[in-house]
Amino acid sequence: MRSAPDTMSQPSFLQQTLDGKTTLGLPFTLGNGVRVQVMDEGVIRFEPNDSDSRKLDLVISCGVHGNETAPVELVDRLISALYAGELRLKARVLFVYGNVDALRSGTRFIKQDMNRLFCRIPDVSDDLEARRATMLEMQLMRFFARAMQEDKPRLHYDLHTAIHGSLIEKFAIYPLPPMGKQFEPTEIARLAEAGIEAVLLQSTTSTTFSFFSSRHCDASAFTVELGRAMPFGQNQAVDLSDMERYLAALIEGELPQPELIPEHTQVFRVAREIVKESDAFRLHIDAKTDNFMPLPQGMLLAEDGGKRWTITEENARIIFPNPDVAVGQRAGLIIVPSRSFSRT
Ligand SMILES: O=C(O)CCC(=O)N[C@@H](CCC(=O)O)C(=O)O
Numbered sequence: 001m002r003s004a005p006d007t008m009s010q011p012s013f014l015q016q017t018l019d020g021k022t023t024l025g026l027p028f029t030l031g032n033g034v035r036v037q038v039m040d041e042g043v044i045r046f047e048p049n050d051s052d053s054r055k056l057d058l059v060i061s062c063g064v065h066g067n068e069t070a071p072v073e074l075v076d077r078l079i080s081a082l083y084a085g086e087l088r089l090k091a092r093v094l095f096v097y098g099n100v101d102a103l104r105s106g107t108r109f110i111k112q113d114m115n116r117l118f119c120r121i122p123d124v125s126d127d128l129e130a131r132r133a134t135m136l137e138m139q140l141m142r143f144f145a146r147a148m149q150e151d152k153p154r155l156h157y158d159l160h161t162a163i164h165g166s167l168i169e170k171f172a173i174y175p176l177p178p179m180g181k182q183f184e185p186t187e188i189a190r191l192a193e194a195g196i197e198a199v200l201l202q203s204t205t206s207t208t209f210s211f212f213s214s215r216h217c218d219a220s221a222f223t224v225e226l227g228r229a230m231p232f233g234q235n236q237a238v239d240l241s242d243m244e245r246y247l248a249a250l251i252e253g254e255l256p257q258p259e260l261i262p263e264h265t266q267v268f269r270v271a272r273e274i275v276k277e278s279d280a281f282r283l284h285i286d287a288k289t290d291n292f293m294p295l296p297q298g299m300l301l302a303e304d305g306g307k308r309w310t311i312t313e314e315n316a317r318i319i320f321p322n323p324d325v326a327v328g329q330r331a332g333l334i335i336v337p338s339r340s341f342s343r344t
């Protein structure tokens with residue numbers, strides 16, 4: 001066990017990570033007994049000294065897209081508060097800065113969108129982003145393995161921001177649960193306590209980080225969208241105080257058990273995923289359309305060669321419209337209101 005670094009005089013873990021100066025290796029202990037270990041570049045674990053008394057195991061990830069900085073700043077504050085002994089740790093917590101190279105360059109990704117690279121079989125020809133996604137999967141499997149044996153709650157919040165504006169600023173995507181399970185209203189009510197105003201229930205499997213931990217680590221996992229992507233230091237427009245308070249409380253072992261989803265929390269189901277199948281793909285709304293913009297029935301939303309996407313659903317809305325994605329990737333989601341929590 002190493003002795004604790006002099007954290008007061010050191011740059012934050014985020015700054016060290018961005019500077020390429022993280023020291024991997026042996027765990028060390030802070031003055032209050034908290035055990036800390038840098039697991040890989042941008043991946044750090046905190047454990048209480050009496051690890052058996054912990055209430056839950058929690059992964060907080062951000063920066064899977066390198067231009068989405070508000071959550072990265074939030075995570076930096078949480079890590080710094082732990083280092084300073086300002087939080088009474090009652091959980092095992094793994095923090096992840098997802099795509100460190102993309103964070104350095106301030107871009108969504110370097111070569112490939114990392115949030116499309118989970119749940120796949122690794123290949124010798126994998127590039128750096130694909131390898132990093134595989135490494136992160138292994139970190140989460142290892143981290144959650146202990147909670148699975150001991151049946152402690154396992155939570156993963158993968159924090160993002162959206163490319164465009166949103167009529168609803170803070171929302172979450174709830175990955176499709178495995179067969180035999182349903183979407184849990186308590187989880188949605190917890191998200192509401194964290195300031196989340198709408199939750200989208202996924203209707204298909206996915207290749208995202210949150211889908212991975214939901215499906216392969218049996219964690220309650222969510223992609224959380226917290227306002228709009230802005231450069232570091234320019235995130236004052238979005239108020240993340242509820243989310244920050246909620247995550248700090250989880251770190252202190254307080255897992256709320258709300259029974260009712262508040263009236264004002266909107267729940268939607270993904271009705272259709274629009275996949276760009278060729279370069280002929282055309283989106284017939286402005287590519288900068290706000291998320292949650294209503295789509296009138298009968299409207300021709302998109303075309304791809306002979307394929308047409310016409311709105312048949314009542315009260316449909318658009319999420320993540322983006323005609324510029326690579327062929328084979330999602331160019332938008334059509335969502336509809338839902339009050340059912342069953343899987344289908
Ligand atoms: O605003 C956009 O178009 C994308 C914002 C973003 O990065 N969203 C995530 C959602 C992941 C999920 O569906 O769970 C993504 O596209 O990876």
Ligand SMILES: [Zn+2]
Nearest residue numbers: 065068160161
């Ligand atoms: Zn993102």
